[in-house]
């Protein structure tokens with residue numbers, strides 16, 4: 001049973017169809033990437049899933065039942081892009097307050113805060129004010145306040161913005177841990193390399209509509225162009241266009257080839273061997289999510305620069 005099911009959700013503003021008939025389904029433990037260009041409708045969709053906006057129409061099923069914001073909100077942790085911490089309040093006190101708002105008792109909340117603060121090396125922050133923290137430190141704190149009550153659904157909007165590589169890794173590891181322990185994660189970002197690394201499943205939204213839905217692997221397979229990078233053992237004996245493949249680029253003793261329709265990989269290798277060309281390595285090149293994103297959103301062909309493909 002999915003943890004979250006959104007069916008035909010719509011939210012129109014006066015001049016804008018912000019979410020225009022979106023349906024999607026998220027399984028428990030999934031790390032789900034909600035992607036789309038600026039203004040696509042991601043925040044509006046998230047605001048409906050978190051009970052901030054009522055949908056104009058459509059339904060949200062959370063944990064098997066119609067979504068009931070008053071009760072279900074305690075099972076959700078949302079880290080919005082605009083961070084919402086009280087600048088003047090002391091960090092320990094504030095974290096405790098936010099945890100209690102999410103339904104934790106004072107004792108349990110204090111224990112959990114201590115565990116998280118120890119894990120993130122934040123123990124010395126307890127009596128500091130938020131305004132005394134750097135942007136990245138505030139980000140870590142916001143992450144802790146989002147996940148402290150062990151929500152079933154964690155929604156993270158650009159969780160890595162402003163974080164250095166060490167802290168990014170720390171948060172990334174925690175995202176994997178949360179999913180491993182059964183939390184479901186919705187992860188919204190414009191950084192496609194993070195999506196490739198972290199997400200199991202993605203949905204791409206554009207102009208209020210869903211334009212892609214699948215696992216990262218499936219989506220890449222769907223957009224593949226039958227391109228291969230072949231590294232040859234000897235320089236100088238490069239093949240030419242032929243009936244099995246066409247040459248799309250060369251770099252040193254590596255070539256990028258495109259398999260012709262109806263041909264298979266063995267035929268590529270057989271052709272090269274028949275010409276006495278020895279092969280050091282042979283790899284399929286799948287498009288990056290970044291390329292797919294741009295192609296789908298802009299409707300432009302993949303602008304691949306072959307000389308820049310390194311692996």
Ligand SMILES: Nc1ncnc2c1ncn2[C@@H]1O[C@H](COP(=O)(O)OP(=O)(O)OP(=O)(O)O)[C@@H](O)[C@H]1O
Nearest residue numbers: 013014016018036037038039040041042043044045
């Ligand atoms: N409260 C509002 N009133 C009127 N229009 C709105 C409101 N909120 C969002 N919109 C419009 O709805 C559309 C979708 O906005 P939304 O914030 O959901 O996009 P987004 O995908 O989150 O974008 P970004 O990546 O830039 O955060 C935009 O055209 C926006 O101008």
